[in-house]
Amino acid sequence: MEQQNFNNDGSIDVELSEDIAEGIYANLAMIAHSNSEFIVDFIRLMPGVPKAKVKSRIILTPEHAKRLLQALKENIRKYEENFGSINQPDDTFRFPSGGFGGPVGEA
Numbered sequence: 001m002e003q004q005n006f007n008n009d010g011s012i013d014v015e016l017s018e019d020i021a022e023g024i025y026a027n028l029a030m031i032a033h034s035n036s037e038f039i040v041d042f043i044r045l046m047p048g049v050p051k052a053k054v055k056s057r058i059i060l061t062p063e064h065a066k067r068l069l070q071a072l073k074e075n076i077r078k079y080e081e082n083f084g085s086i087n088q089p090d091d092t093f094r095f096p097s098g099g100f101g102g103p104v105g106e107a
Contacts (some may be wrong), residue, residue: 019094025044026056037059037061038065039059
């Protein structure tokens with residue numbers, strides 16, 4: 001018999017361990033795709049450090065990627081209703097002047 005992940009009311013029990021609940025900071029995401037999956041790499045980029053590290057990689061089916069897009073749109077709409085408009089970033093990614101106390105990198 002096939003195992004069901006849903007409760008009788010249609011909800012899902014989700015387990016969240018302490019180490020995962022702490023989260024991982026990322027300030028850049030790179031997305032790639034094939035005909036069968038989307039790959040989202042969450043990256044931490046620090047000024048003055050020549051190498052950025054991928055902190056997490058999530059692989060999604062195209063259907064789940066589209067569901068994620070819709071969920072993000074809905075959550076951004078709700079956020080902006082409560083807290084005001086989110087500023088659009090410039091075309092060029094820049095850290096604040098003065099950085100984080102290290103040497104400033106150049107491209």
